[in-house]
Amino acid sequence: MAEKNYRVLVINPGSTSTKVGLFDGETEVFSENVAHSAERLAQFGGISEQMPYRRDTILEMLDAHGVDLASVDAFVGRGGGLLPTPGGTYAVNEVMLRHSHDGANGIQHPAQLGPQLASEFAQAAGGKPAFVVNPPDTDELCDLARMTGVRGVYRRVHLHALNLKETAIRHAASLGRRYEDCRFVVCHIGGGISVSAHDRGQMVDGNDIVGGDGPMAPTRCGAVPVVELLRYLESHTTGDARALCMKTGGFVDLLGTSDALEVSRRAAAGDAACKRAWDAMIYQICKTIGEMACVLEGRVDGILLGGGMVHNDGLVADIRRRCEWIAPVTAYPGEFELEAMAAGARRVLCGQEEPRTYTGVPVFTGFDD
Structure with missing residues (x-):
């Protein structure tokens, strides 16, 4: 039937x-x-x-x-x-x-x-x-991913879980395998940026996209050294700092725009500030991919890139150049939500x-x- x-x-x-x-x-x-x-x-x-x-x-x-x-x-x-x-x-x-x-x-x-x-x-x-x-x-998250060096303070996770997991499920199927049998580093690269480690069907580590963690993004500050954040708070409010994590950080604070396409075009045209911010974002994505590969003990079946910015061929090429020695990099532009x-x-x-x-x-x- x-x-x-x-x-x-x-x-x-x-x-x-x-x-x-x-x-x-x-x-x-x-x-x-x-x-x-x-x-x-x-x-x-x-x-x-x-x-x-x-x-x-x-x-x-x-x-x-x-x-x-x-x-x-x-x-x-x-x-x-x-x-x-x-x-x-x-x-x-x-x-x-x-x-x-x-x-x-x-x-x-x-x-x-x-x-x-x-x-x-x-x-x-x-x-x-x-x-x-x-x-x-x-x-x-696995238990080790939750730990910090401060008693009672734990790492928490907010990720583009829906698109990350669907991208992994689809890629596993393309390999003739089940998601539950694979190990992937999966990224969602858009207004917010998620980088996650998937170990046989479980998303065991990743950055907190609303908590000031991981790579900077068009609207998010990403990880900032605690001492520098304390210095920032000497002349700003905690509300200002929270906004940097979700709405006013990243390209918005550095360049006055959240438009990643505009930033990439200005960078290609020779705008030094835009090129520095664009390259730093990609650098931080790659660095976080490396962290997730270590979580998977180097046994990575693929590095998967999803989200709107993956339509940018230059971004994908830069990530391949830095990361393809770990595992094959496959681009899935857009989202499957x-x-x-x-x-x-x-x-x-x-x-x-x-x-x-x-x-x-x-x-x-x-x-x-």
Whole structure:
């Protein structure tokens, strides 16, 4: 009997738009970036208060495409606002809805609307399944990766887990192997930059992209020596420092722009400041790839590059020049987020994977001794 082509609707909320895609099996029926009025969004006090407005805007688009929610087998939302949890596909439950509504992880981000919208549409479709797949707070760090030299202070992880894991799954398949049997260093290179070590299906190490860790990025400062940060705080606020980690660091602070394409063009045209910042970012990416290769004890099946900046051939060539002695470097420009969300749901619907239960208990709270 042929395997059923499950229809899956995926929902990925962003700051002023929501990416929505409909998949029939592995085939994308359509995807659309549903724009939301910035003026309307500004009227809401918090992220979760935007939910009815975003829902209605998305429903208008689905109606224009002739999509009947009852024809959809499952709904997947981006899993923002959750506490650290292992990777996988999670059924949306009441604990998850409460945490996504409140932003239990302390980071207010539109992605926390994902579980809420998926649940709302699933109920409207007659009680269909609703899922999240490899949420942003996916945490599979090994114990050694968590340690610092300060008692009670631990390394935490925020990564582009969804795209990182999907890139690794796809590359393993291209080798005729399973993700669970491979070791990869996987990067997402965009507005934020994730560099991660994947050891046989577990993302055992990586940088905290919202915590001032890893390479600098267009909007993020990356790792800064603690003493220099203390000196910075003598004339700035802690709020200023937090903003450098997520919004105002990197190219924004150094060059006054977050446009990586503009920076690369200016660098190529001879702008010394842009060339220094561009080259330093690539240098730091390569240095972090080397760290992750050491985590995997040098047994690396591939170095995989994803994200928007990977469309830049010069960036890919520079990373190959510095890192290909470790393992083959393969570029996957752009992202697979919608495809990854649909694939996670299909694996559960087809019985290839058991859905996980979100308990709301963080995967790590500290060591006992």
